[in-house]
Amino acid sequence: MSIDNQEITINLDAKRLVAITLLAVISIYTIYSYSIALFAFINVDANPPFIRVTSHNTYDTSNVQTDSFARGTTARVKASVEKASDYFTVAPAYTSFTESTTSKISVIVYYDDGGVINILKIQSKSVTLQPGVPYNIQLDFTIPSNAVTGTHYYAKIFVWDEYLPSGDNIRDLTYPVATSKMFSAT
Amino acid sequence: MNKKIVLGLVILGAFLLSTPMVSALSVDSPSGETYRTGDTVTIHAVNYAADSTGYIQIQRGSTIVWIDEGGFVANVLSYKLKIPSSWSGGTYTVYVKGTISKDTGSTTFKIPTSFLPPIAPPAPPTSSDIEDMSLADAVDAIEDLDVEDAADVMADLTPEKAADIVDELDTEDAVEIFEEGVAAGDAEEFADIANEADPEVAADIMLEMEPEAGADLVEEMVSDDVNAAALRVEEAVKRSGNEEILAEFGGTLEGVPPETLVSLFREIVGLPATPSTVAELFEVMDITKVIDIIDGWMATEDYEGLATVFSYLSDAKLEEIFLSMTPEDRTTFYPYLDEPSQAKLPDVGELTVSDLSITPTTVETGDPITISVEVSNDGLLQFSEGVTLKIDGSSVESEMVTLMPGDSETVTWTVSEATAGTYSVDVNGLTGSFTVEEGEPEPEPANIVYHSVAVSPSSVEVGNPVTITVTLDNTGELIGTETVELYVNDVLEDSNTTSVAGGGTDTVTFQVTKDTAGTYTVEAGGETATFTVTEPEPEPSGFPWTYAIVGVVIVAVAAYMYMQQQKKL
Numbered sequence: 001m002s003i004d005n006q007e008i009t010i011n012l013d014a015k016r017l018v019a020i021t022l023l024a025v026i027s028i029y030t031i032y033s034y035s036i037a038l039f040a041f042i043n044v045d046a047n048p049p050f051i052r053v054t055s056h057n058t059y060d061t062s063n064v065q066t067d068s069f070a071r072g073t074t075a076r077v078k079a080s081v082e083k084a085s086d087y088f089t090v091a092p093a094y095t096s097f098t099e100s101t102t103s104k105i106s107v108i109v110y111y112d113d114g115g116v117i118n119i120l121k122i123q124s125k126s127v128t129l130q131p132g133v134p135y136n137i138q139l140d141f142t143i144p145s146n147a148v149t150g151t152h153y154y155a156k157i158f159v160w161d162e163y164l165p166s167g168d169n170i171r172d173l174t175y176p177v178a179t180s181k182m183f184s185a186t
Numbered sequence: 187m188n189k190k191i192v193l194g195l196v197i198l199g200a201f202l203l204s205t206p207m208v209s210a211l212s213v214d215s216p217s218g219e220t221y222r223t224g225d226t227v228t229i230h231a232v233n234y235a236a237d238s239t240g241y242i243q244i245q246r247g248s249t250i251v252w253i254d255e256g257g258f259v260a261n262v263l264s265y266k267l268k269i270p271s272s273w274s275g276g277t278y279t280v281y282v283k284g285t286i287s288k289d290t291g292s293t294t295f296k297i298p299t300s301f302l303p304p305i306a307p308p309a310p311p312t313s314s315d316i317e318d319m320s321l322a323d324a325v326d327a328i329e330d331l332d333v334e335d336a337a338d339v340m341a342d343l344t345p346e347k348a349a350d351i352v353d354e355l356d357t358e359d360a361v362e363i364f365e366e367g368v369a370a371g372d373a374e375e376f377a378d379i380a381n382e383a384d385p386e387v388a389a390d391i392m393l394e395m396e397p398e399a400g401a402d403l404v405e406e407m408v409s410d411d412v413n414a415a416a417l418r419v420e421e422a423v424k425r426s427g428n429e430e431i432l433a434e435f436g437g438t439l440e441g442v443p444p445e446t447l448v449s450l451f452r453e454i455v456g457l458p459a460t461p462s463t464v465a466e467l468f469e470v471m472d473i474t475k476v477i478d479i480i481d482g483w484m485a486t487e488d489y490e491g492l493a494t495v496f497s498y499l500s501d502a503k504l505e506e507i508f509l510s511m512t513p514e515d516r517t518t519f520y521p522y523l524d525e526p527s528q529a530k531l532p533d534v535g536e537l538t539v540s541d542l543s544i545t546p547t548t549v550e551t552g553d554p555i556t557i558s559v560e561v562s563n564d565g566l567l568q569f570s571e572g573v574t575l576k577i578d579g580s581s582v583e584s585e586m587v588t589l590m591p592g593d594s595e596t597v598t599w600t601v602s603e604a605t606a607g608t609y610s611v612d613v614n615g616l617t618g619s620f621t622v623e624e625g626e627p628e629p630e631p632a633n634i635v636y637h638s639v640a641v642s643p644s645s646v647e648v649g650n651p652v653t654i655t656v657t658l659d660n661t662g663e664l665i666g667t668e669t670v671e672l673y674v675n676d677v678l679e680d681s682n683t684t685s686v687a688g689g690g691t692d693t694v695t696f697q698v699t700k701d702t703a704g705t706y707t708v709e710a711g712g713e714t715a716t717f718t719v720t721e722p723e724p725e726p727s728g729f730p731w732t733y734a735i736v737g738v739v740i741v742a743v744a745a746y747m748y749m750q751q752q753k754k755l
Contacts, residue, residue, distance in 0.1 A: 106253045116226055116266045124250045158253055164243040164281035165290040
């Protein structure tokens with residue numbers, strides 16, 4: 001086998017140097033942007049919070065479920081929040097939830113008067129959710145004696161990882177973590 | 187710089203500009219304003235990212251006082267919150283965060299630290315306030331009230347003013363106010379309003395009200411002004427538009443008492459515009475209710491008005507209603523129906539005569555013959571018909587028979603003929619015959635006559651009986667029975683019944699004793715006799731020889747026995 005040695009001579013004058021530099025910058029930026037987007041898609045949090053509001057409803061003080069309360073009586077909102085304790089698919093991999101999570105759970109009760117929110121009660125607390133261990137919330141409140149009768153009373157449950165501005169709820173992980181219950185005053 | 191360098195810079199700039207812009211969310215309201223408790227603060231956020239919802243958080247210092255979520259519509263989130271009295275003075279920070287973009291914006295507002303009572307909402311206008319307002323202002327005022335207050339105020343307004351307002355309100359608002367007012371017991375006031383309102387407006391309200399409230403309203407409207415109510419109900423039928431809405435309105439009217447509907451419908455029939463209105467309602471109303479109305483209508487004897495309604499009914503409904511009426515009402519009403527209506531009905535029928543019976547068909551002269559026919563009514567009306575018995579073409583008996591539908595009756599006559607022969611029978615076209623033959627002569631019937639009365643003896647002393655014998659003759663051929671009554675001096679003394687064979691004689695005997703002397707006349711069957719009762723002969727008077735002789739004998743015997751006793755001594 002013979003090897004032909006050839007000599008290549010590149011003469012970089014100033015113009016060519018500028019052009020090559022520009023092309024190099026553009027190429028590097030493009031590859032970088034693509035890589036970032038690709039990693040954002042496949043690099044899943046190894047231990048994401050995965051929380052569900054498993055139940056929520058309104059009750060009287062005897063814990064009998066009801067959607068209607070007389071004015072002046074005490075109503076009760078009960079909800080249960082639970083962090084998953086099993087393997088779940090978080091594409092493209094399986095993920096287990098084995099560590100506790102600190103969350104902010106808020107229960108709000110209000111009357112919607114034609115689009116104007118009338119606050120009746122709010123309870124907000126920071127809790128630690130253990131995987132597979134339900135966390136129960138209970139909020140008692142009094143229906144005002146002069147409350148408007150009828151429906152449009154709401155009780156909502158929010159689960160956030162932190163309060164705003166840094167916080168968020170965890171809706172990106174499929175399950176609803178903000179739920180609403182409608183009831184009425186008579 | 188040469189062209190290639192410029193070209194390269196342009197390409198780089200275009201590339202950088204083509205990369206996505208960083209989304210921004212801004213909260214432009216509130217923006218530092220001061221609010222008091224009871225005020226409504228509007229959170230207004232603008233977001234150019236693709237968020238459909240945003241999270242809202244309000245905090246005072248580090249205390250979270252409210253959390254909620256709101257929707258972005260055309261990149262704008264508008265959230266109204268009434269500041270509760272429990273919020274103390276200070277600066278409040280509002281955060282809004284897009285749920286997808288995670289973009290966050292914030293703003294603040296203040297509540298004064300010094301006590302400031304909430305601004306009392308203006309007192310709602312009273313009915314007298316609204317009464318004095320211009321119509322436009324009054325309408326606005328009513329629209330600003332909640333439905334309960336609006337109903338209260340409307341009930342207190344003069345009907346004219348309230349009607350003017352109703353004419354300007356949206357139908358939906360008016361219906362809510364009417365329903366609330368009727369439910370609150372102000373049906374009478376709202377009926378006045380409806381009767382004053384534009385008929386088209388009132389009609390639309392009646393069409394859209396809940397059946398129960400609508401029925402109460404119509405009842406009161408009729409009570410208030412039946413003519414005005416009729417105009418508006420007629421308008422409602424015209425404006426119902428389709429059968430479904432008309433049926434719903436018919437259902438509403440079914441809740442109105444029948445007597446009220448009779449008044450209303452009779453009034454509607456008298457209106458010139460749409461005489462078919464009541465018929466249209468009958469078409470969709472429950473047949474039971476319709477019959478109740480017709481019963482009430484018939485009681486008014488306004489048959490012509492009802493016949494007008496019937497003339498607009500469909501064939502099927504006309505037949506259904508007519509057949510559901512009582513036979514009495516059908517009979518009374520049928521003649522008032524016009525010919526086309528009568529033609530739509532099934533054949534009303536007539537009385538039929540059948541089953542001619544002649545029993546027996548052969549008799550002897552004078553013997554009775556029973557002739558009967560069955561008369562029945564299989565039609566729809568009550569009918570009366572004369573049933574006539576003709577023998578040998580001559581009318582001998584006639585009877586008027588009246589029957590209700592479904593009823594039947596047997597008409598029976600008993601005849602006899604003294605002359606032998608064959609006789610033809612005709613009863614309303616049904617024919618037959620019977621034969622009369624000569625029979626054995628009849629024996630003469632009993633004929634008892636009083637022959638004589640005899641007394642024996644003809645004279646007795648007081649206390650002694652006399653025997654009175656009455657003799658009877660039967661001049662007939664059959665045995666007869668007679669009760670003989672015996673009169674003494676025209677006073678019934680005794681009686682006795684006896685039978686006397688044909689052609690025979692019999693006697694009846696009486697014993698009579700009188701305690702008073704005198705002459706007595708006895709009478710039986712017109713025959714008389716006398717007897718005499720006398721006092722007894724008196725005993726002769728003088729010395730009682732019998733007693734004297736007996737006394738002497740006794741003394742003599744006693745003396746003899748005494749003397750014999752002395753001798754023995």
